[in-house]
Amino acid sequence: MKLSTRARYGLKALIDLGLHCETEAVSIQSIASRQNISDSYLEQLMAKLKKAGLVESTRGAGGGYRLGRPAAEISVGDVLRVLEGSLEAAQCSGMEDESTCENHDICVTKYVWKRINDSITQAVDTMMLDQLIEESRKKQQEKM
Numbered sequence: 001m002k003l004s005t006r007a008r009y010g011l012k013a014l015i016d017l018g019l020h021c022e023t024e025a026v027s028i029q030s031i032a033s034r035q036n037i038s039d040s041y042l043e044q045l046m047a048k049l050k051k052a053g054l055v056e057s058t059r060g061a062g063g064g065y066r067l068g069r070p071a072a073e074i075s076v077g078d079v080l081r082v083l084e085g086s087l088e089a090a091q092c093s094g095m096e097d098e099s100t101c102e103n104h105d106i107c108v109t110k111y112v113w114k115r116i117n118d119s120i121t122q123a124v125d126t127m128m129l130d131q132l133i134e135e136s137r138k139k140q141q142e143k144m
Contacts, residue, residue, distance in 0.1 A: 006083040009037050010045045011132075014079060017055065018071045018133040025057070025064030045083065052082040071133055077124035087124065088117045 012035045020026045028046065032039045046065060049055045053068045067074065080087055090113035 003080065003084060005041075006045060007080050009035070009041065010049060010083045011076065011079050013037065013042060013045060014049070014054065014067070014074070014129060015132050015136050017065055018067055018129055019136060021064075021066045024062065025066050027064040031065075048082055049079070052078075054078060054082060067129075071130035072128055074129040075125050076127040076129070076132070077121065079129070080124055087120055089113070089120060090116060 013031050016031050016035055017026055020030070028039055028042050031037070032042045035042075046055060046057070050057060050065075050068070054074055055065050056068045057063065057065050077087065
């Protein structure tokens with residue numbers, strides 16, 4: 001499974017947002033500048049994240065973005081599914097409905113794909129945004 005720039009940039013943007021939105025809403029321009037992402041691309045990502053409820057926005061002076069719910073309640077899996085869709089490394093019709101697989105009675109590879117997919121799901125659903133934000137804070141302090 002290879003993640004696109006949507007997933008990588010979207011996750012970076014949410015970590016940045018979590019670091020900077022404690023006192024006020026954060027502008028697209030400030031996130032884009034710090035993360036080296038184009039404003040227009042970031043706007044597209046934030047629109048998807050907003051539609052999913054992961055971020056919220058306010059218009060006007062002092063407007064910008066905030067996390068849509070506490071960082072401890074947003075998993076990496078939530079973000080990736082919004083921006084990438086399915087996280088399955090391999091799709092096998094036999095895992096869902098054996099009647100759709102011609103070789104369901106002799107095929108054992110579905111067990112491999114299921115285990116890989118389950119491992120990915122478990123990994124991304126147990127990594128929470130607040131953990132990444134805290135790790136980012138530590139890295140920034142070490143840099144100083």
